Amino acid sequence: MSSLLAADWLVRPLATTDLPLVLVIEQASYRLPWSVDLFATLLQAPDALALGCLQPTPEGALLAGYLCGQWLPDAVEIHNVASRPDLRRCGVARRLFAVLEAQMRQRGCDQMxxxxxxxxxxxxxxxxxxxxxxxxxxxxxxxxxxxxxxxxRLLAPV
Ligand SMILES: CC(C)(COP(=O)(O)OP(=O)(O)OC[C@H]1O[C@@H](n2cnc3c(N)ncnc32)[C@H](O)[C@@H]1OP(=O)(O)O)[C@@H](O)C(=O)NCCC(=O)NCCS
Known part of the structure; x- marks a missing residue:
């Protein structure tokens, strides 16, 4: 599958309503998956980094992957990145990182x-x-x- 497939897919903050699908992807992706409670706590934290990438489908947008972590004063710490097993190698992770990079530049943060x-x-x-x-x-x-x-990773100046 083309690694550019997801290049334009919508990336938005994760919501608690996304958690059932996040859990499905998490459990298919990690040997020691996070629990729903850990994700719910993360989403409530003021320094939460939680992005979801959505696959457009005729039935509506479906969660294709997510990137979670924490904003630090001058860096971001990334805890989980996963894409749906049937959409791997389609550019989902690359798309999530591109949006994260844009958000970091807006905040003046340059280290992942x-x-x-x-x-x-x-x-x-x-x-x-x-x-x-x-x-x-x-x-x-x-x-x-x-x-x-x-x-x-230190972001190169633009
Ligand atoms: C790692 C992971 C997040 C990659 O997500 P993805 O959406 O498939 O990644 P992308 O399609 O954006 O791929 C970007 C690049 O990553 C590398 N890559 C991704 N999957 C790869 C694989 N199976 N083998 C080798 N390189 C791979 C390639 O360099 C790829 O670029 P290319 O396709 O142009 O060669 C995904 O495999 C996953 O969810 N794994 C399980 C969870 C996990 O291990 N997360 C990371 C924990 S630190």
């Missing part, structure tokens, strides 16, 4: 931070393609013993 499993090659490819660089490693960080790589 995240952790990724060492063996998550799809995510690592995505992040390297976006310009993230490795800043450290937490050995055995995840409950199953896998290392977490700490990645950061």
């Amino acid at each position: 931070l995240l952790e990724v499993r060492r063996g998550n090659l799809a995510a690592l490819n995505l992040y390297l393609q976006l310009g993230f660089v490795e800043q450290g490693c937490r050995r055995g960080y995840y409950r199953d013993g896998e290392d977490a790589l700490l990645l950061g």
